[in-house]
Amino acid sequence: xxxxxxxxxxLLSVPALLxxxxxxxxxxxxxxxxxxxxxxxxxxxxxxxxxxGGEIKTPTIDQLAGEGLRFSQFYNCNVCGPSRASLMxxxxxxxxxxxxxxxxxxxxxxxxxxxxxxxxxxxxxxxAVGRLDMVTADDWHDPAQVANALDRFLGSAxxxxxNYYREVAAADYPSHPKGTPWFKDGKRWKRPExxxxxxxxxxxxxxxxxxxxxxxxxxxxxxxxxxxxxxxQAGEEAIAPYRKLYQDQDLKxxxxxxxxxxxxAGLMPAGTRLHDSMVNxxxxxxxxxxxxxxALHAAMVESIDRSLAQTMTALTKAGKRDNTLILVLSDNxxxxxxxxxxxxxxxxxxxxxxxxxFLNQGPAVAALNNTPFRNYKASDYEGGIASPLIAxxxxxxxxxxxxxxxxxxxxxxxxxCLELAGITHPNQFEGRDVIPLDGKSFTSVLRASGNxxxxxxxxxxxxxxxxGNWKLVLHNTAQPELFDLRHDRNESKNLATEFxxxxxxxxxxxxxxxxHKNTKDLP
Numbered sequence: 166x167x168x169x170x171x172x173x174x175x176l177l178s179v180p181a182l183l184x185x186x187x188x189x190x191x192x193x194x195x196x197x198x199x200x201x202x203x204x205x206x207x208x209x210x211x212x213x214x215x216x217x218g219g220e221i222k223t224p225t226i227d228q229l230a231g232e233g234l235r236f237s238q239f240y241n242c243n244v245c246g247p248s249r250a251s252l253m254x255x256x257x258x259x260x261x262x263x264x265x266x267x268x269x270x271x272x273x274x275x276x277x278x279x280x281x282x283x284x285x286x287x288x289x290x291x292x293a294v295g296r297l298d299m300v301t302a303d304d305w306h307d308p309a310q311v312a313n314a315l316d317r318f319l320g321s322a323x324x325x326x327x328n329y330y331r332e333v334a335a336a337d338y339p340s341h342p343k344g345t346p347w348f349k350d351g352k353r354w355k356r357p358e359x360x361x362x363x364x365x366x367x368x369x370x371x372x373x374x375x376x377x378x379x380x381x382x383x384x385x386x387x388x389x390x391x392x393x394x395x396x397x398q399a400g401e402e403a404i405a406p407y408r409k410l411y412q413d414q415d416l417k418x419x420x421x422x423x424x425x426x427x428x429x430a431g432l433m434p435a436g437t438r439l440h441d442s443m444v445n446x447x448x449x450x451x452x453x454x455x456x457x458x459x460a461l462h463a464a465m466v467e468s469i470d471r472s473l474a475q476t477m478t479a480l481t482k483a484g485k486r487d488n489t490l491i492l493v494l495s496d497n498x499x500x501x502x503x504x505x506x507x508x509x510x511x512x513x514x515x516x517x518x519x520x521x522x523f524l525n526q527g528p529a530v531a532a533l534n535n536t537p538f539r540n541y542k543a544s545d546y547e548g549g550i551a552s553p554l555i556a557x558x559x560x561x562x563x564x565x566x567x568x569x570x571x572x573x574x575x576x577x578x579x580x581x582c583l584e585l586a587g588i589t590h591p592n593q594f595e596g597r598d599v600i601p602l603d604g605k606s607f608t609s610v611l612r613a614s615g616n617x618x619x620x621x622x623x624x625x626x627x628x629x630x631x632x633g634n635w636k637l638v639l640h641n642t643a644q645p646e647l648f649d650l651r652h653d654r655n656e657s658k659n660l661a662t663e664f665x666x667x668x669x670x671x672x673x674x675x676x677x678x679x680x681h682k683n684t685k686d687l688p
Contacts, residue, residue, distance in 0.1 A: 198289075198586050199561060200377075200489040202386045202476070203252070203578065206469055207245060207296070207325075207394040208526075208542060209553075210499035210534025213466045217553045218427040218536065220410065220419070221463045223470040225477060226493055226555060231566050233491075233557035234611065237432045238650075239573045240624060240631075241497050243549040244542060245325075246270050246298060248496040248575055249389075253279040253299040255579030255590070255604040257625070259679070261302075265627040273302045278594040280579045282314045284385045287588045292317040292373050294366045295389035296325075297348070312351040319349045319369045326391035329362045329398040330520035359520075361400065362391050363465075367472040374479035383586070390472070393465035395500065396523040397458060403467065404518055407460035414456075416533055417444050423536040431568045433537060433654060440539040440655045443548070446501070449527025454508050457517040458530045462499075464518075490558040490585065490611075492578065498548045499534035500526060501541040539656045545629035545638060546656055556611055561585075563612050572622040572631070576604030584608050623674055630675040637661075637671040645672070 212218040216230035242248040246269030247258035254261050254277040262274035273279070279302055281291040293300050293315050301314035306322045327333035327345035332355075334344050347356045356365060370388055377384055411419075420439055427433040448455050473493070480486045506525040511517050517524060526534070531541050540546035554573060556562065583590055584606040592599055605622075624631045628639045634651040647661040647668050661668050 197488055198383045199558065200384050200386070200485055201284075201582050201585070202388060202489060202491045204388045204390070204469070204473060204476075204491065204493045205249075205252070205296075206390050206466070206493075206495040207392065208497065208500045209393055209466060209469075209495035210531065210536070211495075211538055211548075211551050211553060212423045212427065212536040213393075213462075213499070213534050214553055214555075216430075216555070217432060218423040218425075218430070219466075220422070221407075221466045223467065225470045225474040229473075229491060229493065229557040230555045232559070233555055233562055233565060235432070235568045236554040236556075236573055237568055237570050239494065239552055239554035239575075240550045240626075241495065241552045241575045243497050243545055243626060244269055245296075245394075245496045249296070249299040251574070251576045251604075252578055253281070254302070255280070255576050255583075255602040256600065257576065257603050257678070259627070260600060260603070270298065272304055272306070273299060275302055275597050276600050277302050278591070278599050279314060280582055281385055281387065282594070283583065283588055283590070284586060285314060285316065287586065288382060289586065290317075290377065290380070290382050290384040291315045291386075292384065293320065293387040293389060294318065294369050294373075295320045295362075295391060297322045297389070300387065308348040308351050308353070311348070317350055317373055319347070319354070319365070320389070321345050321347050325394055326362055326396070328396065328520055329391065330360070331358055332356055361468070363468040363472055366390060367475045370472070371475050371479040374476065374483050374485065376483075377485060378483040385582070388472075388476070390469055392468050393462050395502070395504070395506075395525045397461035397465065397525065398518050398520060398522070399461055399464035399468065401516060401518075403464035404457075404460045407463040408456060411456050411459045411463075416529055420444065420533055420536045423533070427537065434652060436652070437537055437654060438657065439537050440657055442539060443532040443535065443537075443655075446528040446532040448529040449503060449506065449525060450508050454511070454517055454524065455527075455530065458508075458524055458526055459533070461518045461524065462526055462530060462534065487560040488558075490556065490561065493553065493555040493557075494575070495552040497542045498538065498551065499531035499541060500543075501528040501531040502543075503527060537655045545626040545640065547650075547654060550626060550629075558611065561611065569610055571607065571610045572624060572633075573607055573610075574604060574624050576602070577607050578604070580604045580606040581608055581611075623678075625675060625678040627679075630671050630678065632671055632674060635667060635671060637668060637675065639672075639675065647671070 215223045216227040242251050247263045250258040250263050261277045285291045297320045303310040323345040347354045503525050507523045535548040538548035540548040580602050630637050636648045636650050638646040645661050646659045648656045
């Protein structure tokens with residue numbers, strides 16, 4: 166039998182012949198290719214999930230972690246657009262059109278191919294729900310182009326939720342010049358007024374999965390949530406338990422409790438301490454609303470868990486549980502940003518968190534969400550780039566319930582999925598040259614039942630580079646910061662003056678990785 170890895174010429178020139186050779190019954194002698202579900206939260210902090218130390222109720226995700234694998238050192242690209250570009254292409258975002266200093270919602274350059282495009286070309290049914298950013302190397306703002314990469318989709322190409330209960334007109338939201346229209350399967354779709362965005366996503370996901378029952382084709386499903394990105398909005402019934410939980414609670418105590426649970430679980434090394442800058446983070450304007458902000462954020466995180474519970478029910482109904490890989494992650498750390506916040510202007514009689522209010526977390530609440538890390542979204546400290554990653558796969562995962570300290574980057578998800586699907590990454594796609602992957606498959610980690618494979622790894626960001634346990638941060642190029650993350654994950658002790666040779670070595674690594682025409686402004 167011809168291997169699943171296709172000859173490039175067949176992939177490009179005669180896809181119909183490829184499918185004829187590898188029809189639905191032709192994989193009988195090979196392991197069944199898994200269904201793949203990637204669940205992406207937006208602006209969720211490292212410690213928000215229960216299985217990562219949080220007090221927020223996430224029983225479904227916690228169960229997946231208990232039956233699966235948690236990563237303690239998984240990294241994203243610090244902000245939404247670049248993280249999605251890296252996830253979809255397996256490359257650093259600055260190599261595919263999202264260079265620092267440029268717009269983070271630009272189209273990808275046509276020197277790449279996205280994960281759903283390759284999976285679809287090789288026999289997978291593909292679907293995306295929610296934020297449709299970067300799903301195709303073509304114009305992902307155009308639903309007709311998105312349809313070339315996906316068999317089914319529902320959501321928007323508007324960068325953020327805008328409002329969780331209704332569509333927002335461009336005139337009401339300056340950061341969205343086209344407003345927040347939704348699309349369904351290639352056409353403009355009028356979302357139901359008053360329906361919560363997470364619920365719309367959940368229902369469509371369940372419909373898609375249940376529709377796969379009886380099909381031998383594997384599927385790829387990208388569940389790209391808006392939650393818990395601002396504006397903080399949720400229903401009163403979801404907020405009320407958290408309002409009671411957080412009323413009169415001291416943030417530092419909550420942070421210490423989260424950290425202690427992380428240490429006990431093995432997610433953080435013993436002796437880890439909170440960073441002073443996070444303990445002393447300032448509250449958002451309209452400080453009387455801090456409890457509401459905390460409760461709203463928690464309710465939105467819990468909504469993702471409820472969504473996944475609905476997904477698991479659909480998988481059971483469709484008979485797809487055993488051979489489905491689920492990955493749960495966040496696109497960046499919690500956000501301290503206060504854009505458009507109207508905390509001081511919540512009108513009398515209007516419930517905070519309703520469709521008629523617009524609240525952000527603010528620094529103090531985001532500091533809790535990012536426990537124990539330093540800083541927030543849009544920075545290259547751990548608080549901006551470290552994310553939970555949970556892998557669940559009953560039919561393929563070994564060593565269930567373990568924690569992996571393996572160094573993983575969001576760009577690694579694409580090569581991992583391709584390897585599990587038996588697909589070789591091409592040098593060309595649809596007549597254009599394609600640059601090599603930056604990501605590395607972590608299938609060996611999924612299938613390892615004992616200790617992590619001993620792999621030396623260098624990973625980079627616009628203002629940081631990590632080499633093994635060493636991390637160099639270059640937010641201030643005149644004063645580089647060197648940290649030993651094996652003992653100091655919250656980056657509290659700068660070792661640059663003690664190890665100047667290590668600083669020079671890592672600066673060189675950083676220059677080599679950013680040797681690219683669009684990165685001349687980088688250190």
